[in-house]
Amino acid sequence: MSVGVEIRGLSKSFGALDVVRPLDLDVEPGAFVSLVGPSGCGKSTLLRMVAGLEVPSSGSVRIGGRSPAEVRAEKRLAVVPQQPGLLPWRTVAQNARLLLEVNRRRSPAHHPDPLDLLAEVGLTDFADAYPHELSGGMQQRVALVRGFALGAPLVVMDEPFAALDEITRTEMRDLLARLLEQHPATVLFVTHSIAEAAHLSDRVLVMAPRPTSVVADVAIALPRPRTTAIEDTLAFTEVCAELRRHLHGAMR
Amino acid sequence: MNLRPAPAVRRVRSGRGRATRRWHAVAPVVGIAVFLGVWEGFVRWRDVRPFVLTAPSDIVGYLGRAPGDFASASLVTARHALVGFAIALVIALAIGAVMSASRFVERAVQPVLVLVQVAPFVAYISSVVLWLGAGDPPVHFTTALVCLPPFAFAAAAGMRGADPASRELFASVDASRVEVLWRLRLPSAMPSLFTAARYDTGLALIAAYLVEGSNFADDGLGAIGRRSAAQNLGDALWATVFCMVVLGTLALALIGLLERWLLHWHSSQRRRSRA
Numbered sequence: 001m002s003v004g005v006e007i008r009g010l011s012k013s014f015g016a017l018d019v020v021r022p023l024d025l026d027v028e029p030g031a032f033v034s035l036v037g038p039s040g041c042g043k044s045t046l047l048r049m050v051a052g053l054e055v056p057s058s059g060s061v062r063i064g065g066r067s068p069a070e071v072r073a074e075k076r077l078a079v080v081p082q083q084p085g086l087l088p089w090r091t092v093a094q095n096a097r098l099l100l101e102v103n104r105r106r107s108p109a110h111h112p113d114p115l116d117l118l119a120e121v122g123l124t125d126f127a128d129a130y131p132h133e134l135s136g137g138m139q140q141r142v143a144l145v146r147g148f149a150l151g152a153p154l155v156v157m158d159e160p161f162a163a164l165d166e167i168t169r170t171e172m173r174d175l176l177a178r179l180l181e182q183h184p185a186t187v188l189f190v191t192h193s194i195a196e197a198a199h200l201s202d203r204v205l206v207m208a209p210r211p212t213s214v215v216a217d218v219a220i221a222l223p224r225p226r227t228t229a230i231e232d233t234l235a236f237t238e239v240c241a242e243l244r245r246h247l248h249g250a251m252r
Numbered sequence: 253m254n255l256r257p258a259p260a261v262r263r264v265r266s267g268r269g270r271a272t273r274r275w276h277a278v279a280p281v282v283g284i285a286v287f288l289g290v291w292e293g294f295v296r297w298r299d300v301r302p303f304v305l306t307a308p309s310d311i312v313g314y315l316g317r318a319p320g321d322f323a324s325a326s327l328v329t330a331r332h333a334l335v336g337f338a339i340a341l342v343i344a345l346a347i348g349a350v351m352s353a354s355r356f357v358e359r360a361v362q363p364v365l366v367l368v369q370v371a372p373f374v375a376y377i378s379s380v381v382l383w384l385g386a387g388d389p390p391v392h393f394t395t396a397l398v399c400l401p402p403f404a405f406a407a408a409a410g411m412r413g414a415d416p417a418s419r420e421l422f423a424s425v426d427a428s429r430v431e432v433l434w435r436l437r438l439p440s441a442m443p444s445l446f447t448a449a450r451y452d453t454g455l456a457l458i459a460a461y462l463v464e465g466s467n468f469a470d471d472g473l474g475a476i477g478r479r480s481a482a483q484n485l486g487d488a489l490w491a492t493v494f495c496m497v498v499l500g501t502l503a504l505a506l507i508g509l510l511e512r513w514l515l516h517w518h519s520s521q522r523r524r525s526r527a
Contacts, residue, residue, distance in 0.1 A: 053423055072426050079424040085417035089439050089517045102427045102435060130517050150425075 002030040002186045003064030003076075003153045005050060010059035011211075012045050019045050021211035022059060027203075029064075029153075032180065032187045034197035036243065037207030038251055043190045044158050046212060050188060051079055051156050063154055071154070075099070075106045078147035078185075080157040084139040086131040086146075093118065093127040096145045111151035112183055118145055120182065121175055137168035144176065148183050156188045161196065173199045174228050181225060194247070198239045199226060206243065208250035216246035302486030311494045314487040321476075326495045328472040332388065332460035333499075336395020337452060340403050341445075343396070348407025348441065349433055358408060369401035373459060377466050386468040395459040399452040406448035410441025443518050446511045453503045457496055 005027040012020040019042045027033050035043040048054035050061050052068030063071045071077045078099070086095045096114035100107050118124055121141040131139055140160060147155055161169045173196055180187065191197050197204045198220060206216040220239055222230060230236050288308045294300070295307035302310065315322055351358040373394055384390045414437050422432050464474025473492040480488035515521050 051424060053420060072424060075425050077424065079421060081417050081420060083417045085415060085421050087418060087436070087439070089442075099421070099425050102422060102431055103425050106426065132517065132519070132522070 002184060004029040005154065005186065005188065006062040007050070008060050008062075010046070010049060010061060011057050012042070012049060012054065013057050013211075018211035020049075020056075021213050023213065025205070025214070027186060027188065030184055030186055031202045032189065032200055033203045033205065034189045034191055034201040035205050035207055036191060036194065036197045036247065037212075038209055038247075039192060041207045041209035042212030043207050047156050047158050047188060047190050051077060053079075073106065075103065075108065075150055076152050076154065078150045078152040078155045080143055080147040080155065080160045082159045082162055084131070084136075084143040086139055086142055088131050091128050091130055092123060092134070092142050095131065095142055096127075096149055099146055099150050108151055112149055114145060114149040117148055117179075118142075120179065121145055135168075137164050137172065140164060140172065141175065144172075144179065148179055148185075151183065153185055154188070155185045158190045159192065160189075162192070169193070169196065170228055170231075176200060177226055194240050194243045195231060198222070198236060198243060199231060204243055206246040206250055215250045216243075218243060218246065303484055303489070304486070306487050306490035310487050311490045314491045315494065322473075322491060322495050325471075325473045325476055325492075326499055329457065329460050329464060329474065329496070330499055330503075332391045332464065332472060333395055333453075333456040333503075335388075336392050336460065337399050337449075337456040339392065339396040340399035340452065340456075341449075344400055344403030344407050345438075347400075347404045348411050349437070351404070351408035352411035352437060353429070361404075365401040365404055368397060373398050374462055377463050380463070381467050387471075388467075388469070390467050391460055391463040391472075394463045395456050398455050398459045402448040402451050402455070403445065406444040407441050410444035411437035413444075414440035442515055443520060446507065446515065449507050450504060453507065454500060457500050457503070461492075461496060 005025070007023060007025040007027075009022045009024065010020065011018070011022040023046070035046065037043050045054060049056045050063070050068060052061075052072045061068050063077065066074075066076075068077070086092075087098065090098065093115065096118055100111065100114070115124075115127065118127055121144065123138060123141055123145070126134060126138065131142070134142070140163075143160065147157075161172045164172065177200060187200075189197070189200060201220050204216075204218045204220060205214045206218065207213065208215045218239075222233075222235055222239065291305075292307045292309060295305055306314075347361060351361055377390070377394060380390045380394055384393055411433070414432075418436055419432070422436055427435075460472065461474035461477065464472035465478030469475065470479075473495050477489055477492040480486075480492070512521055
């Protein structure tokens with residue numbers, strides 16, 4: 001069900017400004033790969049090119065052998081943005097269904113039921129509520145459900161928990177890990193939180209800014225399933241320390 | 253932990269809140285009553301001639317003598333205003349959709365809309381009647397024309413202002429332009445469209461009234477007003493003014509209800525917090 005992502009010589013420049021230097025990257029099917037780096041290092045631009053929302057200056061992206069535009073047209077790709085971006089005039093349940101309803105003809109024949117997903121993230125009681133009645137964490141949970149409702153084999157997430165407080169963020173890691181066990185997908189995840197990357201990822205790519213390049217490719221060997229408890233283990237602390245070392249190296 | 257006092261405290265506060273709300277509900281009535289009282293008193297004290305200013309009591313008295321005539325004339329004017337208003341809204345949505353999709357069109361159309369908006373329509377009413385003939389067409393045309401710029405600007409700005417994160421989300425599933433327009437841009441434009449609608453309500457009624465006075469149809473409040481002005485019938489003239497005010501107030505109340513219903517999700521419609 002999951003697909004691999006193959007990036008070859010991908011670059012992006014805005015005028016004379018090189019945002020992403022030609023970059024090669026392979027993401028194996030079903031992997032959770034995080035891109036970690038300081039803000040403004042082009043990781044979001046990279047993600048947007050994979051999602052086909054930004055046209056690369058050169059190079060190519062293949063998702064399961066198809067171009068991002070094709071994958072997008074087939075609705076085989078789910079985006080979870082940094083801001084929940086819920087439509088204020090739709091209820092929680094209607095927002096959860098949004099991506100299925102838009103461009104409906106291309107919706108997959110089999111996909112998770114948005115109401116079941118809402119139950120999985122503990123929002124059943126809020127199905128008929130409007131977004132302004134929810135906390136920031138609850139809104140972001142709806143955004144997760146909206147993405148997973150497509151049942152897409154590739155999910156790209158652009159700092160989805162960045163706007164949340166620390167306590168809620170920790171909860172959201174757990175929630176996302178649980179969702180992925182039920183609904184496996186390849187995930188490309190942009191974050192600037194080392195703990196988030198270590199908790200969730202199979203692989204963490206540490207990025208250096210201007211222009212973007214990968215300075216370290218770290219496999220995370222922590223056992224699964226992972227819960228919040230894992231963040232208190234020595235192994236987790238060591239992984240974080242290693243990632244932090246690479247990150248400091250990247251910023252020098 | 254003893255939590256019992258908390259509800260009591262809340263009850264006291266909400267009780268006071270209710271009293272305040274009731275008091276505030278009376279405020280508009282007080283405002284209107286004082287206004288009418290000063291008006292009535294001024295006319296009686298200075299013995300103003302009816303054509304210059306008719307006392308509210310005389311206006312109501314005059315209306316009472318021929319209520320049917322004024323009611324049917326009011327309905328005609330309301331229909332004229334509503335048709336022009338509706339035509340303007342439909343055209344403005346189309347223009348707004350194109351303007352929000354293309355910077356070039358926006359820059360090309362904007363100055364034309366500004367010209368229409370600032371041109372004194374009172375001055376060219378007789379020309380419109382010459383072009384379109386007597387009766388309803390010049391009324392509908394002028395009313396629609398006058399209402400168009402506010403609606404078009406509101407539609408374009410509201411549609412263009414749709415949340416970028418949501419736009420990207422629609423793009424991520426390859427939504428068509430029509431879908432983005434219908435499911436995202438149009439709802440996003442609703443708050444500004446309602447603001448324009450309040451503004452256009454007054455404009456539509458005034459335009460309808462004025463053209464009714466010049467379209468040789470002897471139909472509507474404007475025709476009565478025009479005739480009364482020519483015959484120096486002050487109370488009849490002021491009776492039409494009274495009817496116009498009632499029409500405008502009803503229309504605004506209706507728009508307010510519609511807004512509460514359609515925009516319940518918008519921050520402007522939520523009960524203000526006391527903080």
